[in-house]
Amino acid sequence: xxxxxxxxxxxxxxxxxxxxxxxxxxxxxxxxxxxxxxxxxxxxxxxxxxxxxxxxxxxxxxxxxxxxxxxxxxxxxxxxxxxxxxxxxxxxxxxxxxxxxxxxxxxxxxxxxxxxxxxxxxxxxxxxxxxxxxxxxxxxxxxxxxxxxxxxxxxxxxxxxxxxxxxxxxxxxxxxxxxxxxxxxxxxxxxxxxxxxxxxxxxxxxxxxxxxxxxxxxxxxxxxxxxxxxxxxxxxxxxxxxxxxxxxxxxxxxxxxxxxxxxxxxxxxxxxxxxxxxxxxxxxxxxxxxxxxxxxxxxxxxxxxxxxxxxxxxxxxxxxxxxxxxxxxxxxxxxxxxxxxxxxxxxxxxxxxxxxxxxxxxxxxxxxxxxxxxxxxxxxxxxxxxxxxxxxxxxxxxxxxxxxxxxxxxxxxxxxxxxxxxxxxxxxxxxxxxxxxxxxxxxxxxxxxxxxxxx
Amino acid sequence: xxxxxxxxxxxxxxxxxxxxxxxxxxxxxxxxxxxxxxxxxxxxxxxxxxxxxxxxxxxxxxxxxxxxxxxxxxxxxxxxxxxxxxxxxxxxxxxxxxxxxxxxxxxxxxxxxxxxxxxxxxxxxxxxxxxxxxxxxxxxxxxxxxxxxxxxxxxxxxxxxxxxxxxxxxxxxxxxxxxxxxxxxxxxxxxxxxxx
Numbered sequence: 001x002x003x004x005x006x007x008x009x010x011x012x013x014x015x016x017x018x019x020x021x022x023x024x025x026x027x028x029x030x031x032x033x034x035x036x037x038x039x040x041x042x043x044x045x046x047x048x049x050x051x052x053x054x055x056x057x058x059x060x061x062x063x064x065x066x067x068x069x070x071x072x073x074x075x076x077x078x079x080x081x082x083x084x085x086x087x088x089x090x091x092x093x094x095x096x097x098x099x100x101x102x103x104x105x106x107x108x109x110x111x112x113x114x115x116x117x118x119x120x121x122x123x124x125x126x127x128x129x130x131x132x133x134x135x136x137x138x139x140x141x142x143x144x145x146x147x148x149x150x151x152x153x154x155x156x157x158x159x160x161x162x163x164x165x166x167x168x169x170x171x172x173x174x175x176x177x178x179x180x181x182x183x184x185x186x187x188x189x190x191x192x193x194x195x196x197x198x199x200x201x202x203x204x205x206x207x208x209x210x211x212x213x214x215x216x217x218x219x220x221x222x223x224x225x226x227x228x229x230x231x232x233x234x235x236x237x238x239x240x241x242x243x244x245x246x247x248x249x250x251x252x253x254x255x256x257x258x259x260x261x262x263x264x265x266x267x268x269x270x271x272x273x274x275x276x277x278x279x280x281x282x283x284x285x286x287x288x289x290x291x292x293x294x295x296x297x298x299x300x301x302x303x304x305x306x307x308x309x310x311x312x313x314x315x316x317x318x319x320x321x322x323x324x325x326x327x328x329x330x331x332x333x334x335x336x337x338x339x340x341x342x343x344x345x346x347x348x349x350x351x352x353x354x355x356x357x358x359x360x361x362x363x364x365x366x367x368x369x370x371x372x373x374x375x376x377x378x379x380x381x382x383x384x385x386x387x388x389x390x391x392x393x394x395x396x397x398x399x400x401x402x403x404x405x406x407x408x409x410x411x412x413x414x415x416x417x418x419x420x421x422x423x424x425x426x427x428x429x430x431x432x433x434x435x436x437x438x439x440x441x442x443x444x445x446x447x448x449x450x451x452x453x454x455x
Numbered sequence: 456x457x458x459x460x461x462x463x464x465x466x467x468x469x470x471x472x473x474x475x476x477x478x479x480x481x482x483x484x485x486x487x488x489x490x491x492x493x494x495x496x497x498x499x500x501x502x503x504x505x506x507x508x509x510x511x512x513x514x515x516x517x518x519x520x521x522x523x524x525x526x527x528x529x530x531x532x533x534x535x536x537x538x539x540x541x542x543x544x545x546x547x548x549x550x551x552x553x554x555x556x557x558x559x560x561x562x563x564x565x566x567x568x569x570x571x572x573x574x575x576x577x578x579x580x581x582x583x584x585x586x587x588x589x590x591x592x593x594x595x596x597x598x599x600x601x602x603x604x605x606x607x608x609x610x611x612x613x614x615x616x617x618x619x620x621x622x623x624x625x626x627x628x629x630x631x632x633x634x635x636x637x638x639x640x641x642x643x644x645x646x647x648x649x650x651x
Contacts, residue, residue, distance in 0.1 A: 039480075042537060057535040058480050061635060062575075066536075069479075071505040076480040078505075079533045105505065348606070357606040359573060389573040390635070393606045 009324045010034050010084045014077035014107070017088030018067060020394055021300070023049040023380040025086045028316035037080045039073055041066035043388045049380045056080055061390045067091045070098045077107050084108040084323060086316075090392065093299040094121060110323045112276045117298045119273070123167055124205050126296060130281075133269030135262070135293045138284065140207035148188040151206055155184055158208050164188060166195030167203035170295075172242040174198055177209055210292070212446040214285040215239065216251050218266045219307045221278055221318055223328045228271045230263045231307045231315075232337045238434060239447045240355065245427070246434060247303035248342035249310055252405060253443055255289055262291045267332075278304070278319050302345065302394070305376055309341035309401045339401055340408040344416070344435075346396040348387045350425035351453065358425040359389040368418030374401040375415045387424060395426070409435050460510040461502070463540070465517050471546040473517055474539035477525075479504050483511075483532045483540055485524050494518040499541060502534070511540070519545040566623060566645035568594075568614055573637040574605035576612075576630040592625045593648070600643060601628075603636075612642065620647050 012035045015022050022038055026049070029036040037054045040047070043061030056079070058072045059065035066072070068091055077085050085107050087093040093111065096118040102109040111117065120126045124143045131137055141154045144167050155162045155178065164187055166174025174195030176187040188204065196202040219231040235251035236244045251259075266281050273296075280301050283291040304315045313335070322328070349355045365383045379396035381387070387395060398415050402408030413435045416428055430453050434440050437452020445451035463475040477483065485500040493499055495515045501508045523542035526532030534540065570576070578586045578601050588600045594614050601612040623645040630636050 056480055057537055059478075059536045065479075071507065072480050072536075075482075075503075075505040076535075079480065079482065101505075356610070357572075357608055359606060389605045390575075391606065 010108075010320065012037060012080070012082040012084075013320065014039060014073075014080065014082035014085040015088070016067070016073045016077075016085055017091055017093075018044050018047075018391065019049075020378060020380045020397065021088035021090075021302075024378055025088060025316055026053065028314060028320060031314070031317055032320060034320070037077075037082050039067075039076045041390075043390055047380065048382050048385055054080065061388065063091065063390070070095070070101055073098075074101055074105050074107060077102075078105060082107065084110060084320070086110045086320070087299070089299050089302060094297070096121065108323050110277065110319050112279065112298050113274065116273055116275055120296050120298050121168060123165065123169070123295065127293065129273055130269050130293045130296075133272050134265040135269060135281075136290055138207040138210060138292045138294070141205045144203040144205050145188075148185050151188050151204070152181060152184045154206050156181060158206065161209040161211070163207050163209040164191040164204050165207060166191065166199055166201070167205055168199040168201035169195055170199075174204075210284055210286050212448050213287070214251070214253055215244070215282065215447055216254060216285050216291060217280050217282045217301075218263060219278070219280055219301075219304070219315075220266060220270045220275070221313075221315070221322070221328065222270055222275045223322050224276050224325060225327055226271055226274075227328045228267045228275070229328065229330070229332045229335060230267050231311050231313065231335060233259065233263070234303060234306050236303060237445065237447050238440070238450060240450055244303065244345065245450065246342065246344045246431065247306050248340065248405070248408070249306045250337070250340065251285075253285065254291070258289060258291055277322055278315050302397070303343055305378060305397065305399045306341045306343045309376065309399055310337050310339065311335055312338075339403045340405045341399060341401045342405075342408045342412050343397055343399040344412065344431040345394055345427070346398065346419075346421075346431070347393040347427045348395050348424050349393050349427055351427050351430035353425075355427075357389070357393055359387045359393075360424045361386045362395075362421060363423035364420060365422075366420040368415075370418075372411075374411060375399070377415070406441075409441065459507070460498075460512060462512050462514050463499075465514050466539075468539075468542065471544060472522060473519070473543045473545055475499070475511075475513065475517070475541045475543065477502065477534045477536055477538045477540050478509070478511070480535045481509075481533075483525055483534045484530055485526075485532075485541070487521050487524075487541070489521050489524055491521050492519070493521060493541075493543060503531075513543075517543060517545070519543040566619070566647060567641040568600070568616070568619060568643040568645060570603065570636045570638055570640045570642055571612075572603065572605060572610075574603040574610070574635070576632070576634050576636050576642065577602040577604065577609075578628060578632050586628075588625055588628070588643075590625050590627050593622055594625055594643065594645070595622050614643070619645075623647055 015038045026036040041061045056076045092098040096114040099109040100114040145151045161179045164176045176191040178187045192202045214237040222228040234249045236247040238246035280297045282294045348358045376399040400412035434452045439445045439451035461478045466474045481502040481504040487499045497513045498510045522544040525540045598614045599611045603610045626644040629641045
């Protein structure tokens with residue numbers, strides 16, 4: 001009998017990241033029979049996910065000398081004989097210079113080509129490309145603004161309130177809300193100063209501020225030969241200060257017509273861009289029920305398991321196989337979006353104390369495992385693990401699937417109640433409150449406030 | 456030819472040996488042989504990080520004979536950050552090395568304000584602004600004395616605690632700007648107002 005083993009020309013893959021995503025990438029390597037090599041900082045060298053693995057210490061705990069040190073990382077990949085590198089999310093995942101450096105030294109970078117990444121990192125060219133493909137935009141300036149005077153003109157034509165945003169921005173920095181013409185000058189100076197400091201680019205553009213929308217995003221997958229598919233949408237509207245807390249699919253607040261039209265246009269735009277690999281287009285769903293393009297993330301998303309639970313497609317395996325030159329091995333018609341999936345992010349934060357960070361030693365970590373394949377727990381922690389103070393606070397994600405939203409939410413609640421974490425505070429109590437709240441269950445909320453949670 | 460230079464970090468292995476540690480992942484090429492005498496300021500090899508050669512120099516206070524080299528006799532040795540590149544036998548030069556370990560005993564038993572959690576310490580609200588507090592200042596309960604960056608968020612360090620006096624004079628600010636501190640590390644060395 002003929003058997004088809006997973007195909008891959010890679011034998012050793014360098015993981016240029018840490019924590020949960022590093023452990024996640026290693027699992028995909030195991031499935032593809034690839035040896036993962038972890039590049040780690042001094043502070044992570046005793047992490048449990050490195051046990052029985054190959055790893056190399058890049059530099060000290062501070063990210064600028066380890067997880068953000070481009071030359072050290074590529075040197076380490078070469079030195080450990082890796083021919084391909086996965087950047088995970090955050091850190092250097094969307095850095096075109098790093099992608100180009102990898103390629104220059106013969107290490108395949110898992111992600112789109114550097115030129116595409118560069119275009120997506122600059123917001124106004126990305127928006128123009130999306131408009132050409134038929135996606136709707138948020139009204140605002142046609143490109144970057146010349147100065148505060150032009151900002152005032154465009155703002156008046158657009159109508160207040162408006163949002164000033166950094167051309168090279170991200171993560172909510174370099175952004176200012178302006179509610180009246182008198183405030184434009186001061187806000188312009190503040191946003192420009194902040195974006196110069198954060199992104200070394202003081203250019204700004206302007207959009208109408210849409211308050212209280214829903215955050216919807218579309219998962220895309222493209223091979224190196226121009227074949228593109230979508231894997232449905234996700235609703236990520238449970239947020240605090242632009243940080244996503246809960247993500248689910250499908251987005252029930254979306255009309256079927258708007259969903260179909262936007263999915264098709266997103267696939268077109270992705271193909272037109274020459275995009276390669278896994279990517280996500282983010283939209284704002286406005287009061288009129290229309291999806292308006294915000295930005296495209298050129299990387300794997302934290303919430304990718306939501307899509308994996310519905311489609312049965314492993315996105316990290318797909319990224320690696322695509323980087324190895326495989327053609328997409330399924331078409332749009334083959335993708336079956338089943339049931340409802342929902343994820344919550346468990347962070348080392350105290351939700352009843354203003355979400356203050358809570359690093360430290362997890363004295364006891366226990367997850368009640370029922371062997372139910374409709375529940376998935378992605379984590380890198382275990383009893384005795386010390387959550388370091390140097391990095392972000394994500395320690396675990398729990399994902400549940402159900403035949404409908406009710407069933408998925410019930411199953412997620414049950415799974416969360418089965419987690420025991422002693423020693424540090426986590427966001428689990430907040431998630432349980434949200435999941436049992438009427439606002440959330442009845443889908444009556446937006447990105448401005450966490451439904452069912454005061455604080 | 457080298458393009459930059461790194462002073463190696465030293466770590467005592469035992470009373471008689473000091474290890475010099477790799478400052479980065481990379482390929483180490485030693486420039487000294489086993490048995491050779493080395494001293495502070497001397498270039499003892501290079502590390503190649505993606506084609507850029509960095510000179511590696513012996514730190515102050517270290518002198519002795521090369522007892523061991525990473526990779527044995529090999530000329531290009533792949534290393535990771537923190538690996539011991541050279542072991543220096545200081546037995547014959549104990550007097551010279553003794554001066555390096557005398558710092559840091561001064562704050563023992565005195566008043567101290569310690570870090571409530573681990574993180575990165577900053578003495579200023581932003582690089583262009585004046586520091587929250589300086590040596591010689593008087594500090595009062597409730598006063599912000601610095602920032603602690605924990606998991607990418609900035610937290611105000613507030614001088615407070617049952618065991619601390621209402622007011623005290625700042626003897627010194629122990630960590631440097633941007634230093635990583637762990638919970639319990641001394642942030643401010645203090646003296647009570649009555650003392651001189």
